[in-house]
Amino acid sequence: MTVEIxxxxxxxxxxxxxxxxxxxxxxxIVEKDQDIAEIESDKATLTLxxxxxxxxxxxxxxxxxxxxxxxxxxxxxxxxGEAPSPKAEAPKEEVVEEKAKEAASSAPAANIESENYKxxxxxxxxxxLMEENQLSVDDVIAGLQRLSKKDIQAVVxxxxxxxxxxxEAPKAIxxxxxxxxxxxxxxxxSARLVSVKNETAMLTTFNEVDMSAVMExxxxxxxxxxxxxxxxxxxxxxFTKAVxxxxxxxxxxxxxxxxxxxxxxxxxxxxxxxxxxxxxxxxVIRNAESLGLADIEKKLMELATKARAGKIxxxxxxxxxxxxxxxxxxxxxxxxxxxxxxxxxxxxxxxIVERPVAVNGKVEIRPMMYIALSYDHRVIDGKDSVGFxxxxxxxxxxxxxxxxxxxxxxxxxxxx
Numbered sequence: 001m002t003v004e005i006x007x008x009x010x011x012x013x014x015x016x017x018x019x020x021x022x023x024x025x026x027x028x029i030v031e032k033d034q035d036i037a038e039i040e041s042d043k044a045t046l047t048l049x050x051x052x053x054x055x056x057x058x059x060x061x062x063x064x065x066x067x068x069x070x071x072x073x074x075x076x077x078x079x080x081g082e083a084p085s086p087k088a089e090a091p092k093e094e095v096v097e098e099k100a101k102e103a104a105s106s107a108p109a110a111n112i113e114s115e116n117y118k119x120x121x122x123x124x125x126x127x128x129l130m131e132e133n134q135l136s137v138d139d140v141i142a143g144l145q146r147l148s149k150k151d152i153q154a155v156v157x158x159x160x161x162x163x164x165x166x167x168e169a170p171k172a173i174x175x176x177x178x179x180x181x182x183x184x185x186x187x188x189x190s191a192r193l194v195s196v197k198n199e200t201a202m203l204t205t206f207n208e209v210d211m212s213a214v215m216e217x218x219x220x221x222x223x224x225x226x227x228x229x230x231x232x233x234x235x236x237x238x239f240t241k242a243v244x245x246x247x248x249x250x251x252x253x254x255x256x257x258x259x260x261x262x263x264x265x266x267x268x269x270x271x272x273x274x275x276x277x278x279x280x281x282x283x284v285i286r287n288a289e290s291l292g293l294a295d296i297e298k299k300l301m302e303l304a305t306k307a308r309a310g311k312i313x314x315x316x317x318x319x320x321x322x323x324x325x326x327x328x329x330x331x332x333x334x335x336x337x338x339x340x341x342x343x344x345x346x347x348x349x350x351x352i353v354e355r356p357v358a359v360n361g362k363v364e365i366r367p368m369m370y371i372a373l374s375y376d377h378r379v380i381d382g383k384d385s386v387g388f389x390x391x392x393x394x395x396x397x398x399x400x401x402x403x404x405x406x407x408x409x410x411x412x413x414x415x416x
Contacts, residue, residue, distance in 0.1 A: 001076075001077045001078070002074050002075065002076055002077070003051055003052045003054070003074065003075045003077060004071045004073075004074055005036070005048065005050065005051060005071065005072050005073045005074070005075065006069055006070065006071055006072065007039060007048075007060075007066055007067070007068050007069060007070050007071075007072050008039075008046070008048075008068070009068045009069070010039075010041040010044050010046055010068075010314050014041050014068065014314075015067060015068055016041075016065055016066060016067050016068060017039045017040060017041045017046075017065070017066060017068065017184070018039065018040045018041075018063065018064070018065050018066075018183070018184050019037060019038075019039060019060050019061065019062050019063065019064045019066065019072065020037075020039060020040040020045065020062070020183065021037065021038040021062060022036070022037045022058060022062055023035055023036055023037060023038070024036050024037075024056055024058075025058075026056065026057060026058040027055065027056070027057070028055070028056050029053075029054070029055055029056075029079055029082050030050045030053060030054065030055075030056050030075065031050065031053045032050060032051070032052050032053040032080075033049055033050065034049065034050045034053075035047050035048070035049055036048055036049065036050050036056065036073070037072065037073075038310055039072075040183055040184050040185055040278070041184055041185070044185070044281070044312065044313070044314050044317060045185060045276075045278045045310040046310065046311070046313075047309075047310055047311055048072060050075060051075070052075050052077050052080065053075070053077065053079075053080040053081065054075040054076045054077040054078065054079045054080045055075065055076040055078075055079035056073055056074070056075050056076075057073060057074045057075075057076070058072075058073045059071055059072060059073055059074065060072045060073070063181070122137070183278060183279070185278055185279050186278075186279050189279055189280065192341065193338055195341070196338055196339050196341055197338070199341075200339060200341070200376045200378065201376060201377040201378050202338070202339055202374055202375070202376060203374070203375060203377045203385075204336040204337075204372050204373065204374045204375075205372070205373050205375075205382070205385045205386055205389060206334070206370060206371070206372050206373075206389075207370075207371055207386075207389040207390065207392075207393050208368050208369065208370050208371070208393075209368065209369045209370075209371055209392070209393050209396045209397060210357070210366050210367070210368060210396075210397050211235075211352050211366075211367040211368065211369050211396065212366055212367060212397075213396070213397055213398065213399055214235065214238050214396055214399055215352075215367055217233075217399060218233050218235075221233070225294070228294075229294040229297070229298070231294065231297045231298055231301060232297070233293065233294075233297065234297060235326075235349070236272065236297075236300060236324070236326065236349075237293040237294075237296040237297045237300070238293065238396060238399065238402075239324060239347070239349060239392070239396070240270050240272070240285065240288055240296050240300075240324060241288075241291075241292075241293060241296065241395075241402050242391075242392045242395040242396055242402060242406075243268070243270060243288075243322060243324060243347060243392065244268040244270065244288050244289035245289075245391070245395060245401075245402055245405060245406035246388050246389075246391040246392050246395070246406065247268050247289075247321075247322060247388075248268075248289070248405065248406070249387070249388075249391050249406055250384045250387055250388045250391065251264050252264065252344075252379060252380050252381070252384045253322065253344065253345045253373075253375065253380055253384055253385070253388045254268060254321050254322055254344075254345075255344055255379050255380075256321070256342045256343055256344050256379065257342065257344070257376070257378065257379060258342070262379060265321050267286075267287050267289060267321070268287070268288050268289045268321060268322060269284050269285070269286050269287065269288065269319055269320045269321045269322075270284070270285050270288040270320065270321070270322055270323070270324060271283065271284045271285075271317075271320030271322070271323040271324070271340060271343075272284075272285065272300055272303070272304075272323070272324055272325075273323060273324065273325035273326070273340075274303070274304045274307045274308070276307050276308045276310075277308070278310065281312065281317060282317055282320065282323060282340055283303035283304065283306070283307055283312055283316050283317050284303075284316060284317060284318070284319055284320040285299050285300065285303070286319075303316060320340065320343060321343060322343055322345055322346070322347070323337075323339075323340040323343055323345075323346040323347070324346070324347045324349065325337050325346060325347070325348055325349070326348075326349040326350075327348060327349070327350055327351075328349050328350040328351040328352065328369065331351055332350050332351055333350055333351050333353065333370065334350055334370050334372070335348055335350065335372060336348070336372060336374055337372060337374045338374060339374055339375070339376060344375055344376040344378075344379040344380055345373060345374070345375040345376070345380060345385075345388075346373070346374050346375075347371065347372070347373055347392070348371065348372035348373070348374065349369065349371060350369055350370045350371065350372070351369070352367045352368070352369045353367070353368060353369075354366065354367055354368070355368045371389060371392065371393070373385055373388060373389050391406060394406070
């Protein structure tokens with residue numbers, strides 16, 4: 001029996017996709033539920049799976065743009081149960097190198113020692129080269145036609161027990177260029193970035209956060225947190241929780257424009273930017289306001305793993321109300337993140353750097369992070385944008401406030 005593997009729909013409004021990569025070759029024996037190809041739309045990268053085991057016949061080639069629902073390949077199930085096709089042979093270069101090694105090992109070892117130059121030290125690389133070319137120390141010395149200043153200086157430095165400088169061979173200068181076709185995902189991302197700049201009144205405001213309290217919490221409870229929840233406690237869960245509380249205090253930051261109306265959700269679906277081999281993807285943590293730190297860490301790990309493996313669904317990347325991006329993991333000190341439409345705000349986290357700051361009239365060294373909020377000024381006023389960042393700063397510097405809706409515990413106790 002022959003089974004047709006058709007192109008699935010990545011999501012509503014998507015009519016065609018591109019065959020990004022085949023994991024198997026035409027005629028290979030595949031197993032049921034084996035990943036056989038990667039397909040790419042302008043919104044996501046998905047994996048094509050074999051519905052049955054058998055011999056595969058590929059109909060759509062890599063780079064082809066095909067319609068959703070069309071047949072990508074066929075599987076002849078009469079071959080099911082046979083051993084999977086062996087992996088491709090090793091590259092010719094590796095075979096040649098292996099043969100060279102065998103030849104070198106089978107060749108008689110050259111006598112490189114010398115009675116006249118017993119104290120001459122030979123590096124492992126030089127020794128190997130001498131053995132391969134059947135040269136002795138006498139041959140090398142005799143082959144030197146001219147001694148340079150560098151050679152003499154090396155001897156002088158060696159006598160004085162000074163390290164000998166090793167000169168590198170001059171690097172070849174290249175003028176070549178490499179051209180790579182843009183993927184549908186990057187094309188769509190490029191268009192969205194340009195439209196955001198052209199269609200929104202984007203502005204960025206900044207603040208800085210003392211990370212001492214959060215870092216102390218992580219250091220103190222990390223081991224117990226891992227034992228209890230089976231996942232590490234990171235910075236992103238603190239910021240995600242702080243964002244949900246700040247959105248409650250400043251709901252306009254959670255709003256978006258829909259036609260001539262402003263929509264303000266009562267929930268916080270926080271999108272987290274994740275760098276993948278295919279480009280930037282933004283999976284969404286639904287109802288983040290209802291989750292604890294451990295739940296946020298687990299959900300983030302699940303979504304990030306799916307995104308990097310190309311197995312995340314379109315539903316898991318749509319519908320966010322606010323976005324967080326962390327350029328600090330790449331060493332960014334400060335940036336102005338671009339809004340993820342149709343959302344009106346995005347928080348940028350950055351690198352943690354120890355800096356001198358004034359604390360109670362004294363200069364202290366503290367781990368500081370710059371945070372940035374880019375927002376659509378058509379929806380969010382300056383008061384809300386600045387207040388939002390201040391709220392996040394307060395909760396990160398006093399994490400216990402997250403348990404009391406971002407309010408000070410002492411004030412709540414005293415009914416103030």
